[in-house]
Amino acid sequence: MSIRSRLLTLTALCLIGACIGFPGILVAQESPHSDNEQGPESNEDSSELPITTDWSKIKIETYSKGDQTFVIALGILQPLFYYNSDGFHETNVALGGTGYLNYNYFLNSHFSIGGELGGSFSATVGENMLYLVPFGVRFGYQFVYNRFEFPLAITIGAANQGYLNKGYFGFMLKPSAAVYWRFNPDWSFGLNMDWWWLPQWFSDPSHTMYGNFLGITIGARYHF
The missing domain is CATH 2.40.160.20 (Porin)
Incomplete structure (x- = not known):
C-alpha cells in the first residue's frame, strides 16, 4: 500500500472515530443539565425545616408588669x-x-x-x-x-x-x-x-x- 493510500485510510478512520465519539460528548454536556433537574428535589428536601416566623400567632399584650x-x-x-x-x-x-x-x-x-x-x-x-x-x-x-x-x-x-x-x-x-x-x-x-x-x-x-x-x-x- 502506498503512502498516499495509508494517509487516506488513516484520515477515514479518524473521521469515523470522531463521529462515534460525538454523541458521547453531547451526553457528557447534557449531564450537568440532569444534575440541575435534581436540584429542586434537593431544595425541597432541605426546606422541610421552615425558617420563616408566623407573626400572626404572637400576641403583644397592651399591659405588662410595671405599667x-x-x-x-x-x-x-x-x-x-x-x-x-x-x-x-x-x-x-x-x-x-x-x-x-x-x-x-x-x-x-x-x-x-x-x-x-x-x-x-x-x-x-x-x-x-x-x-x-x-x-x-x-x-x-x-x-x-x-x-x-x-x-x-x-x-x-x-x-x-x-x-x-x-x-x-x-x-x-x-x-x-x-x-x-x-x-x-x-x-x-x-x-x-x-x-x-x-x-x-x-x-x-x-x-x-x-x-x-x-x-x-x-x-x-x-x-x-
Whole structure:
C-alpha cells in the first residue's frame, strides 16, 4: 500500500472515530443539565425545616408588669336604701355629687393593686348635708378588646361619715366596673359604676344600719 493510500485510510478512520465519539460528548454536556433537574428535589428536601416566623400567632399584650394608671373621676351618687335587722328603710337622702382619685400598679397584663381616695356630698330632706370620705386599697382585674378596656375592681377600706354634729368612722366596701376607650398611648376616657356598702355597727343591734349607694362617674385615666 502506498503512502498516499495509508494517509487516506488513516484520515477515514479518524473521521469515523470522531463521529462515534460525538454523541458521547453531547451526553457528557447534557449531564450537568440532569444534575440541575435534581436540584429542586434537593431544595425541597432541605426546606422541610421552615425558617420563616408566623407573626400572626404572637400576641403583644397592651399591659405588662410595671405599667401604672392614675384616674380622676367625677359624677353623681344615688342613695339606694338602708337596711338592718328590722328590714329596709328609706334613706331620706337626695341625689348627690361624688369624685375620687385612684392609682393602679399592674402585676401582669390583667391584675393590678393600688389605692383610692374619694368624697361625696348629698342633701337630706331636712336640707342638711351628708358627707362621705372613703379611702382604701384597690384590687383590680382588667381585660382589653381592641381600644376598649374593661377594668373591674374592689376597694376595701374605711369611710368617714358626717351629718350635722354627728360622725361615724367605719368599714367601707366598694366593688366597681368600668369601660374605657383608649384615646392615645397616654390617656383613656370612660364610664365608671360603683356600689358603696357602708355599715354602721353599734353595740345595740337595733341601731346598726347598712347604707347602700350607687355611684356613676365619668373618668379620665392617665397611663404611665
